[in-house]
Amino acid sequence: MKIKAHLLVLSNRLLVIRVWQSSENIFPEVEGKALVSAKDSPVYVASVKNLSLAAETNDSSYIFFYSLEVVMPCGFMDYPCQRWCHLLNGLWSSLPVPSVQEIVRNDANNVPERYIKYLEDRPLSSEKCPVSLDIPIINLSLLTNGDEDERKKLDLACKDWGFFQIINHGTDEVLPKMKAAVAAFFELPLCEKKKYAMAANDVQGYGQGYVVSVEQKLDWNDLLFLITMPSSFRNMKYWPITIPGFKETLEEYSIELQRVIDEIFSNLSLLMGMEGGFLKELQGVMKLGMRMNYYPTCSRPDLVLGVSPHSDCSSITLLLQDDDITALQIKHKEAWIPVKPVPNALVVNIGDVVEAWSNGLYKSIEHRAVTNEKKPRISVATFVIPCDDVELNPLETMVDDNYRPRIYKNDVKYVDYLRHTLARKMDGKATNLQYLKL
Structure with missing residues (x-):
């Protein structure tokens, strides 16, 4: 054949x-x-x-x-080939696209056709977002001290929302430095930022993610993605060393986040009937992937999306966002709910990996970002990435043949799930988790 x-x-x-x-x-x-x-x-x-x-x-x-x-x-032949995606080294490649930041600088009143979403995908074509609902707020210092009531709040937040904001996490001092470092990168001239552009076979670098086709509708953002921890996974050619203190700030923020992540996993382990260190150990060599986003202003925010609807292919994700702009929206009971920023809080969401481990009890929720006309926005999403060979089987404590039968497969490795996910554009949650379901 x-x-x-x-x-x-x-x-x-x-x-x-x-x-x-x-x-x-x-x-x-x-x-x-x-x-x-x-x-x-x-x-x-x-x-x-x-x-x-x-x-x-x-x-x-x-x-x-x-x-x-x-x-x-056995030699070569002359049929054409396009580099559409790459799953050999970095598992993923995103096609290069123009900088949205530069598009706005050159003409702030024009939205190119490729960024205009189809009618059914536009943010204002959906059901109007309720404004009276807020996602749960979890006090991390109480969790650290073993407060059972706060742990029950965490349990309900993961079951009902899949999202929560954490306060009293002890990272307040580094948050403004992190925002300033990200802002400094996106303030560089385009010719300087291009020095850190994603290579054809790498997930790290400057550009835009999940662009798999020249016909694909694009999101209204630019990004810089870096693996920050462990240091052995860093590719320093993508780190903007011309920015004073950039490397040191990302290292400090990553170390502080690691402490927060360990505390969250400890409590989730206990809630899932395991010892406190179980989920951390289960992930093997755990990596932190940091996506730094820049969302320019948009003259027609009703036509575009900053980030298309998706769920995260992580264990959990932690988001640092601007305190004065509401842009993140999560899908809750078939409605898009805006996540109002809480000063100095971090937004945490359950990823597809934990949903699979919990046998669907804890929800990896579809979310998106909208744009605005008045002010650009910066955010930093840090993805907790398990080791490639980790299996996404539901934990034995989360399966009961009578009351909670298994809904996810056994023996699916994270790397295989990642190949499946990264080979396609962002397209909601179902296409990700369907690969894992029985």
């Missing part, structure tokens, strides 16, 4: 190709040998063991994952 592929990504056990539908019968399950060709990649003859995943993308193309038995180079 010959396949003319517009994408080729290959490791010694995984083949990923992108094809366009040519008939009603796309590609059935394949047994035997496949010849895969690409203009700028080697051609491989592989014994294809089975088709392990097939998913439709946003532009009527299809992505296929094949498990390989034998791989051997």
Whole structure:
């Protein structure tokens, strides 16, 4: 069987190709040998063991994952290839797009067509956001002291909302320094910021994430993404060393967050019927991925989104946001609820990993960000990322055949879930967690 592929990504056990539908019968399950060709990649003859995943993308193309038995180079052929996504080294690549910050600097009154969302996706086409609901506020100092009532509040927040704000977390002094460091980066000239642009096969760097197609509608933001902890995972070529104190501030903030994260995991472990250190140990070598966002003003905030609806492929996420701009919205009971900033608070949300471990008891909630006309906004989302080989099985204490039957698979590794998630644009929660469900 010959396949003319517009994408080729290959490791010694995984083949990923992108094809366009040519008939009603796309590609059935394949047994035997496949010849895969690409203009700028080697051609491989592989014994294809089975088709392990097939998913439709946003532009009527299809992505296929094949498990390989034998791989051997055999020359080149002349079929075209586009670098659509990359799952070999960094697992992900986002196509380069213009800086939204520069678009606004050049013409603040114009919104390019590519940023105008489809009617059903626009922020004001949804049900009007209720303004009387606030997400729970958790006092971290009480949790640290073993307060049972506060732990029950945390339990309810994770079950009912999947989001909460934490106060008295002990990181107040570093928060303004962190905001200033991020602002300093985005104030650099574009030519300077481009020195830190994402490489073709890397998740880290300056640009915009989850851009997988030239036809895709874009979000109204620029970002800088860095792995900050452990230090051995850092790629320093993306760190803007021209900004005085930038590195030191990110290190200080990361260390303070690690303490907060440990306390949250300790309490979640106890609530899930485990010893206090269980969830931290379960994750292996835990990484902190920091996404620093810049949302320029927008003359038509009713047409665009700062970040499209999504759930997080993390264990948990901690968000530092501006105190005077309400932009984050979470989906609660089919309505979009604005998260009003609380001065010096950190917003915490449950990620897909903890939802799977809790067998769906703790909710990874869909969320998005809107824009405004008057003032740009900065936020810093820190994702807690487990080790690649960690399995996302529901914990035994969270499964009961009579009252809470298992809804998620066994033996799905985090790296496989991450491949599935990062190979597509942000598109709500269901497409992420459906991969994990029975």
